[in-house]
Amino acid sequence: xxxxxxxxxxxxxxxxxxxxxxxxxxxxxxxxxxxxxxxxxxxxxxxxxxxxxxxxxxxxxxxxxxxxxxxxxxxxxxxxxxxxxxxxxxxxxxxxxxxxxxxxxxxxxxxxxxxxxxxxxxxxxxxxxxxxxxxxxxxxxxxxxxxxxxxxxxxxxxxxxxxxxxxxxxxxxxxxxxxxxxxxxxxxxxxxxxxxxxxxxxxxxxxxxxxxxxxxxxxxxxxxxxxxxx
Amino acid sequence: xxxxxxxxxxxxxxxxxxxxxxxxxxxxxxxxxxxxxxxxxxxxxxxxxxxxxxxxxxxxxxxxxxxxxxxxxxxxxxxxxxxxxxxxxxxxxxxxxxxxxxxxxxxxxxxxxxxxxxxxxxxxxxxxxxxxxxxxxxxxxxxxxxxxxxxxxxxxxxxxxxxxxxxxxxxxxxxxxxxxxxxxxxxxxxxxxxxxxxxxxxxxxxxxxxxxxxxxxxxxxxxxxxxxxxxxxxxxxxxxxxxxxxxxxxxxxxxxxxxxxx
Numbered sequence: 485x486x487x488x489x490x491x492x493x494x495x496x497x498x499x500x501x502x503x504x505x506x507x508x509x510x511x512x513x514x515x516x517x518x519x520x521x522x523x524x525x526x527x528x529x530x531x532x533x534x535x536x537x538x539x540x541x542x543x544x545x546x547x548x549x550x551x552x553x554x555x556x557x558x559x560x561x562x563x564x565x566x567x568x569x570x571x572x573x574x575x576x577x578x579x580x581x582x583x584x585x586x587x588x589x590x591x592x593x594x595x596x597x598x599x600x601x602x603x604x605x606x607x608x609x610x611x612x613x614x615x616x617x618x619x620x621x622x623x624x625x626x627x628x629x630x631x632x633x634x635x636x637x638x639x640x641x642x643x644x645x646x647x648x649x650x651x652x653x654x655x656x657x658x659x660x661x662x663x664x665x666x667x668x669x670x671x672x673x674x675x676x677x678x679x680x681x682x683x684x685x686x687x688x689x690x691x692x693x694x695x696x697x698x699x700x701x702x703x704x705x706x707x708x709x710x711x712x713x714x
Numbered sequence: 715x716x717x718x719x720x721x722x723x724x725x726x727x728x729x730x731x732x733x734x735x736x737x738x739x740x741x742x743x744x745x746x747x748x749x750x751x752x753x754x755x756x757x758x759x760x761x762x763x764x765x766x767x768x769x770x771x772x773x774x775x776x777x778x779x780x781x782x783x784x785x786x787x788x789x790x791x792x793x794x795x796x797x798x799x800x801x802x803x804x805x806x807x808x809x810x811x812x813x814x815x816x817x818x819x820x821x822x823x824x825x826x827x828x829x830x831x832x833x834x835x836x837x838x839x840x841x842x843x844x845x846x847x848x849x850x851x852x853x854x855x856x857x858x859x860x861x862x863x864x865x866x867x868x869x870x871x872x873x874x875x876x877x878x879x880x881x882x883x884x885x886x887x888x889x890x891x892x893x894x895x896x897x898x899x900x901x902x903x904x905x906x907x908x909x910x911x912x913x914x915x916x917x918x919x920x921x922x923x924x925x926x927x928x929x930x931x932x933x934x935x936x937x938x939x940x941x942x943x944x945x946x947x948x949x950x951x952x953x954x955x956x957x958x959x960x961x962x963x964x965x966x967x968x969x970x971x972x973x974x975x976x
Contacts, residue, residue, distance in 0.1 A: 630818045630857045632872075637879060708808050709816050710871050714857055 527684035528622035532612075533605045540667075540678040547678065552670050560643075560666065563634045567621050570613045581606045624683045625674065625691055632714045641703075642669035653698040655689055723811040723917040723958070724869055726904070727924045727946070728785055730964040732911035733768075735783035740764050742906030743787075746870060748856045750842035763836035765867040766903050774970030782964065785912070787903070788813060788834045788867035789949060789957030796826035796835060804864070811917070811958050812869055820863040827864060831950050835866045869914075870901035890919050917958070927960050 539555075541547020553559050558566040582603040612619050627633055643663045651659045652672060660672075670677065675686035685691065693712075700707050743749065743766045752762035766787035773780040790813045797805050797813070804819035805826055815835075827835040841861040844852070852858060855872035859865045877899035894900070894915070904912040915922030931946040936954075939947065945963040948956075 628818075632855065632875065634879060637882065640882065708810075708814075709806070710808060710812070710814055710868075711875070713816060713818065714855055714872055714875075 527682040528624060530622055530682070531620050532608050533601075534621075535681050536677050536683060537679060537681055542678065545679075551667060552677070553666050559635045559670075560639050562636055563632070565635050570609065570617070570619055573609050574613050577606055577609050581610050625685065627691065630713055631693075632712055639666060639669050641705075642672065650703060653702055654695055655686075721916075721918050722809075724790070724874075725811070725915065725917045725924050725928055725958040725960070726787075726790075726869070726901075727913040727927050727960045727962065729911045729913070729962040730782075730784060731945075731962060732909040733783050733785060734909060734911075735768050735770065735781065736908060737768055738906040738908060739766050739785060739903035739912065740768060742902040743867070745851070746853055746856070746873075746902035747868070748842075748852050748858050751844060751848070761839050765834070765836070765865075778970060780970050784961070785903075786832060786834060786949070787959070788869075789832055789955065789959045790867075790869065792956035792958065793954060795829045795831060795953075795955060799825040799829045801825070812871065813866075814871070815864060815866050815868065817857050817859055817863055817865065822862040822864065824864065831953055831955065835864055837864050838862060873899055873901065890916065890921065892921065924960070927962065931960055 537545070538547055539550050540552065541549065543549045555568045555572060556565040557568065557572075558564055585599075585603060585606075609619070611617075641662075643666055645663055648662050649659050650662055651657060655672060655675075667678070673689055673691065674683075675689055677683055689695070696712060697707060699705070700711075705711075744764065747765060749763070749765065752764070756762040766785055769784045769786050771782040771784070773782055790811065792807070792811070794805075794807060794813050797807060801823060802819050802821050804816045804821070806814055806816075808814050822837065824837055827833075827837055838859050838861050842858060853872070855876070877894060881893050900914045901912075904914045913924050915924040917925060917928045919925065927944050927946045930942050930944045931948065934941045936951045939951075945965070946960045947963060948960060
């Protein structure tokens, strides 16, 4: 048999195999180095349109400036930051709802133009409360089940103690003056949530194990496996 | 601010004179650490497991028979035979003297199980199952181990971490016998033991109730066992695994001749 007889099918097989392997390598490469992989998991669709800009944004920028820990009340007291119960939304929205507000084009409410749409969303919150229904918020920052993360301990480090300067290997990496208020402490890992219409993980603030360990090493925090893994 | 952890060396003392084999520790451990229910099938295949088990020995001939009990759990050896054989470093010795098993690193080679002289490491041959309602009682602080990985006693490290957090919350400091007591920290088997046969503490802490036993046993090694002032001994001491667990001999004024395992 002449060697050239099978060269075309062989080359085809070689090309296909190279293509498949190359595709897998590229997919693995991108998913390892991009966070989240391919943008998946970015800003999941929430059941109710909740703009953090309005609730947590500073009054100068058209927000009402509610502190993070007012709604995420457990954040300074326990492991989970917790999402508030619907009752807590009603603290304000018992008054701030379509019953008391009228969609008026002249009053565009906190820089939003679509007040009618906002009122409809508010009505959904009130409806949820009246129906005794929880709101099924979609989780944005998800940690694996075998990881134990305690918000309380991290906030204690960032918001208490004597004044000191640290450079955290997360976010922009600039030296930081500690202690900081709780709101700023949250931004270290979560980004400036108060300026986000939709909350999503920020570049450079991947909540991967490498980020945790970098920070723990930098600050001489314990790096024993059982500190975080359970 | 941050609780200092470096100095700890945890240890446990099991007083066999007080153990009456009630198995409360076994149940407590199972509830605390998300252990699956051992059903009949698991026993028939010899694959039922408990992180702490009560070994039972019979002494004497009928009708003059006595039962002896030894609770056996992970000995947290200083020279642990399970550690060097793991190809993926899923088991290692922490600075606090604990033998740690990392479930998410484990690939299930079972080398550690085969190398453990105490038979206190267990392999998940199946995905763990609980009756539907019992799934709601799973401890959120402990991973539910999947099929194909090894697991073992952790000295309830999740409770230890919680105790550290409590100490921090109250203004920092070291985790010592006093703060352990006030934080109510102890492994669940120790907490459940009705006769206080199990004692837990820090070997470095002067106030700790276990320290005298460890000092005594460490001072006189296996070759000078008769010089020991306490009843302390270690399981399979001649293997030099140096467990962080010490057993206290049962005092028997009228021993029965002849024993058997069963």
